[in-house]
Structures are given as C-alpha cells and as structure tokens.
Amino acid sequence: MIELLVDNRDLFITGFRNTILLFLLAxxxxxxxxxxxxGMRVSPVPALRLLGAxxxxxxxxxxxxxxxxxFAFAYPRLELxxxxxxxxxVLALIVYAAAFVCExxxxxxxxxxxxxxxxxRALGFTFTQTLTTIVIPQAIRSVVPPMTxxxxxxxxxxxxxxxxxxxxxxxxxxxxxERGAPLLIGMFWIAxxxxxxxxxxxxxxxxxxxxxxxxx
Amino acid sequence: xxxxxxxxxxxxxxxxxxxxxxLATLGIVALAGFISYRFWVTGQFEGAKWExxxxxxxxxxxxxxxxxxxxxxxxxxxxxxVLGLLLAVARLSEHAWLRTPAFAxxxxxxxxxxxxxxxxxxxxxxxxxxxxGLFWSLVMGLTLYNGSVLAxxxxxxxxxxxxxxxEAAYSLGMRKNQVMRAVLLPQAVRAMLxxxxxxxxxxxxxxxxxxxxxxxxxxxxxRYLGSLVEFERPIIPxxxxxxxxxxxxxxxxxxxxxxxERRNRRRRxxxxxxxxxxxxxxxxxxxx
Numbered sequence: 001m002i003e004l005l006v007d008n009r010d011l012f013i014t015g016f017r018n019t020i021l022l023f024l025l026a027x028x029x030x031x032x033x034x035x036x037x038x039g040m041r042v043s044p045v046p047a048l049r050l051l052g053a054x055x056x057x058x059x060x061x062x063x064x065x066x067x068x069x070x071f072a073f074a075y076p077r078l079e080l081x082x083x084x085x086x087x088x089x090v091l092a093l094i095v096y097a098a099a100f101v102c103e104x105x106x107x108x109x110x111x112x113x114x115x116x117x118x119x120x121r122a123l124g125f126t127f128t129q130t131l132t133t134i135v136i137p138q139a140i141r142s143v144v145p146p147m148t149x150x151x152x153x154x155x156x157x158x159x160x161x162x163x164x165x166x167x168x169x170x171x172x173x174x175x176x177x178e179r180g181a182p183l184l185i186g187m188f189w190i191a192x193x194x195x196x197x198x199x200x201x202x203x204x205x206x207x208x209x210x211x212x213x214x215x216x
Numbered sequence: 217x218x219x220x221x222x223x224x225x226x227x228x229x230x231x232x233x234x235x236x237x238x239l240a241t242l243g244i245v246a247l248a249g250f251i252s253y254r255f256w257v258t259g260q261f262e263g264a265k266w267e268x269x270x271x272x273x274x275x276x277x278x279x280x281x282x283x284x285x286x287x288x289x290x291x292x293x294x295x296x297x298v299l300g301l302l303l304a305v306a307r308l309s310e311h312a313w314l315r316t317p318a319f320a321x322x323x324x325x326x327x328x329x330x331x332x333x334x335x336x337x338x339x340x341x342x343x344x345x346x347x348x349g350l351f352w353s354l355v356m357g358l359t360l361y362n363g364s365v366l367a368x369x370x371x372x373x374x375x376x377x378x379x380x381x382x383e384a385a386y387s388l389g390m391r392k393n394q395v396m397r398a399v400l401l402p403q404a405v406r407a408m409l410x411x412x413x414x415x416x417x418x419x420x421x422x423x424x425x426x427x428x429x430x431x432x433x434x435x436x437x438x439r440y441l442g443s444l445v446e447f448e449r450p451i452i453p454x455x456x457x458x459x460x461x462x463x464x465x466x467x468x469x470x471x472x473x474x475x476x477e478r479r480n481r482r483r484r485x486x487x488x489x490x491x492x493x494x495x496x497x498x499x500x501x502x503x504x
Contacts, residue, residue, distance in 0.1 A: 012438055014256055020323045023249065024441060042219065042221055042235075044222055044229075044233050045233055045236045045240055046237060047240040047241045047244065048236070048237075048240045051240070056466070057463075059461065060461060060466075061417075061421075061466035061470065062275040062421075062462055062463060062466075063421040063422070063423075063424035063425075063435075063469050064421070064424075065424035065425055065428070065435060066424055066435060066455070066458060066459055066462060069427070069435055069438065069439075069455060070455050070459075073439070073442065073451050073455070074442075074451050074452045074455045077258055077260075077451060078254045078255070078258055078260075078452070079254070079257070082252065085301045094496045108298040109220060109221065110220070112220045113220075114219065114220055116220070117220045117221070118223075121223055127222070131221070135220055135221065156328075156329035156330070157329070159329040159332055160331055160425070162331060162335075162427070162428070163331075163427065163428035169329075169332070170329065170331045170332060170335065172337055173332060173336055173340070174335060174337040174339060176242055176339075182343065183336065183339055183340030183343055184340060184343070184344070186340075186454075186472055187332075187336050187340060190332055191327075191328055191332075193323070193405070194327060194328060194332070195327060198327050203431055205473055
C-alpha cells in the first residue's frame with residue numbers, strides 16, 4: 001500500500017501542491033470577480049445589470065472543460081500576453097467559478113428583507129452604515145454555506161486542468177498508469193488526499209450552518 | 217424600484233445613475249471593441265476560417281459529435297436517475313445494513329472529483345480485466361457521481377413530504393414499500409423536479425469531460441476541426457460554435473427547470489400544497 005505512495009511521491013507531491021495552488025489562486029480570484037459581478041447585478045444601473053446577467057448565463061451554461069479548451073488552445077491565437085498553462089488554468093477556473101459566486105452573493109443579498117434597510121434608512125443610517133451594519137451581517141449567514149459548496153466544487157474542478165498540460169492531482173492516475181503501477185491503490189491515496197482537503201471545508205460548512213440557523 | 221441596497225432614486229441619484237449607466241455602456245462597448253479588434257487583427261473574422269461550416273461532410277461530423285454528446289447524456293441521465301432512486305431508498309431504509317453502505321457510497325462518490333473517477337474507470341478497470349471502453353468509462357463516471365447527488369435530492373424530497381401522508385398510508389394498511397412507492401416517492405419527485413432537471417444540466421455539461429479521455433464528443437470534434445490547415449486552423453471559430461451549441465442545450469434545459477418550478481409554486485398557492493423542501497447544500501449544481 002504505502003510503497004506506492006513512497007515510490008511515486010514525486011507525482012503525489014507536485015500533483016497535490018499544484019491542486020492546492022490552483023484552488024487558492026482561483027478561489028481568491030473567483031470570490032473577487034464574483035462579488036464584483038454580484039454588485040453589478042444588484043446595482044441601480046441597467047447596463048451593469050444586463051452585463052452581469054449575460055455573464056452568468058453564458059458561463060453557467062458552458063462546460064468548464066470548454067472554458068479550459070478556450071484558454072488552452074484558442075487564447076494563444078489572439079496573440080495577447082503570453083502566459084503559462086498554469087496561469088491560463090487559473091484564469092479558466094476564475095472565469096467559470098465567478099458566475100457561481102455571483103449567484104450565491106446575489107441571492108444572499110436578496111434574502112435580507114427590504115424592511116430591514118428601510119428601517120435603517122428611516123433611522124438616518126447612511127448607505128455605508130446600512131450596508132455594513134444591517135445588510136451584510138444578515139446576508140453573510142445565508143451566503144457562507146452555499147459558498148462553501150461553490151468552493152468545494154472549485155477544488156474538485158481543478159482536476160480538469162490535468163487534461164490541459166497542468167500537472168495536478170488529476171494527472172496522477174494517467175501518470176501512474178504509464179508507470180504500470182497498481183491503480184486501485186493509487187486511487188485509494190488520491191481519494192484520501194481529496195478527503196483530507198474537502199472534509200475540513202464541509203465540517204466548517206456544517207458548523208456554521210448549525211450555529212447560524214437559529215437566527216431569523 | 218426600492219431594494220435592500222438603495223432607496224427610490226431622487227433627482228440627484230437618477231442623474232448619477234444615468235452617468236454611471238453611460239460610463240458602464242462605454243466600458244462594455246470598449247471591452248467588446250477590444251475583443252473584436254483582437255479577433256480582427258488575428259483574422260478570426262476571415263471567411264476562410266468559417267468556411268468549414270459549409271462543407272457537408274464536416275457538418276455531418278459535427279452532428280455525429282453532437283449525437284455522441286447527447287447519447288452519453290441520455291444514457292448517463294437515465295442510469296443516474298435509477299441509481300439515485302435506489303440509493304435514496306436504501307438511505308431511508310430502516311435496516312442499518314442497507315443504510316450504512318448507501319451512505320458511504322453517496323458520500324464517497326460525491327467527494328471524489330468526477331475527472332478522477334473517469335480516469336480511474338478508463339485506466340484502472342482494464343488492470344482488473346474489465347474493458348469499459350471510452351463511452352462506458354464516461355457514462356459510468358457520470359452515473360456514479362450524479363446518481364449520488366440525485367440520491368440526496370430524492371432523499372430530501374421524501375423527508376419533506378408531510379408526516380401525515382406516511383401515517384395515513386400506514387393506517388390504511390399499506391406495506392412499507394407500498395408507502396414508499398405509491399405515496400412518498402411520487403410526491404418527492406414532483407416537489408424536486410426543478411432540482412432534478414438542473415442536476416441534469418450539470419450532467420450534460422459534464423459529458424464534456426469525455427474530451428479528456430478522447431471520447432469523440434463535441435469538444436473532441438472542435439479540436440479536430442480547429443486543427444484543419446486548409447481552413448487556417450479555425451480553433452476560435454469552432455470553440456465559439458461548440459460553445460453556442462452547449463449554451464443552447466443547457467439554457468433549454470434550464471428553462472424547463474424554471475417552468476417546472478413556476479408550475480409547482482402556482483399549485484402551492486392554490487392550496488394543494490407541498491412544502492418547499494430545504495435543499496440548500498444538498499445540490500451544489502455547479503460541477504464542471
């Protein structure tokens with residue numbers, strides 16, 4: 001069992017290191033872009049709302065593999081800045097996951113009752129005060145659990161980069177197969193690796209959901 | 217329009233919004249212009265790069281690829297629905313020897329990335345003497361993952377059926393599996409139909425993973441068409457065409473889900489009510 005892990009530690013170490021790196025970079029990027037898009041979708045400016053809605057429709061209905069495909073094969077043809085496969089994988093993940101982040105943030109904002117902010121405006125709170133002391137504290141409770149699901153999906157989706165010249169955890173199986181190693185055992189270790197990464201996320205999700213479900 | 221974030225705009229806010237609107241429009245136009253400019257400069261709009269769309273044999277290849285995608289989708293969806301139902305019923309069973317393995321299966325296949333699963337079926341199954349081939353590696357992967365997700369959906373649906381339904385059925389003398397088959401599941405499926413359909417959208421999108429093991433579906437075809445030298449290697453036009461096909465298919469399915477949801481809600485208001493099951497966290501609806 002353990003020999004396979006020791007013999008092929010190079011594969012496992014680079015694989016999971018790149019997976020985690022992809023996840024962290026794309027996660028931060030997607031949260032930023034997604035929140036920006038959500039801001040556009042709830043703004044009073046129709047043009048921005050339209051752009052946000054169009055973005056979400058396009059990327060929620062495109063397979064991530066196609067987004068990767070575009071960045072890996074089509075992007076170089078546009079002769080823009082030349083970047084590595086790794087950077088392009090991060091970009092593909094950001095562009096795709098941002099659409100889901102946007103929807104989570106937007107529906108979180110929508111769960112806050114209009115009466116809440118009307119009351120705060122009636123009390124003379126400024127826009128910033130309303131947002132930071134009334135809306136966001138309430139919205140975040142309904143945002144965090146589904147946002148964790150989005151992040152878990154993002155973590156699992158990083159494996160698609162394996163098909164586009166990025167050596168991450170998805171690449172381990174084909175590489176092991178090439179070395180003629182027993183794949184059932186390899187699979188066992190890969191599964192353990194993902195469980196180690198995912199279980200803390202789901203635990204955090206469950207704890208927060210339980211702690212916050214009493215309110216409202 | 218008053219919302220959580222802003223009040224009805226007054227004259228100053230209206231002017232400001234108009235200014236923002238103008239700026240935003242300019243920004244969007246500039247972005248679209250820049251993209252079009254890059255396309256123009258690199259010759260993506262040239263007729264030669266789009267000519268392949270006019271050739272009958274290439275059109276036929278494209279349709280064959282679409283057929284391959286849809287075949288994987290339909291077979292995968294049917295099997296996933298069946299597996300989902302079985303796992304859901306097993307998870308709801310009173311017998312621990314059924315419940316526990318079903319729980320383990322659902323949790324395992326939901327946690328493992330689908331790509332890993334498909335690679336495993338494709339590369340490892342032959343080591344165990346089981347030649348699954350491209351199609352079945354993909355379809356089995358799709359089935360196991362989506363079946364597990366759907367199991368949770370069905371289960372949440374069954375748990376959301378009002379308790380009185382089950383109690384009434386038992387007091388009429390129905391057996392356990394009659395209660396499940398005739399009373400609980402039909403109501404659960406009905407309430408969960410929108411969620412089920414949006415999970416099928418995920419499944420449709422995930423068929424594109426077949427590209428990674430060279431199953432000859434739409435993306436594989438895009439790669440082939442995009443490498444044809446006689447059309448100046450039109451990878452961008454083909455990617456756009458394939459993207460449009462996927463978006464059309466998925467939007468059509470999403471519209472169906474939206475329609476079902478509205479129909480459910482209408483029925484609920486008119487009194488023949490089913491409670492809204494809480495599915496938050498059950499479906500991520502955002503796999504690849």
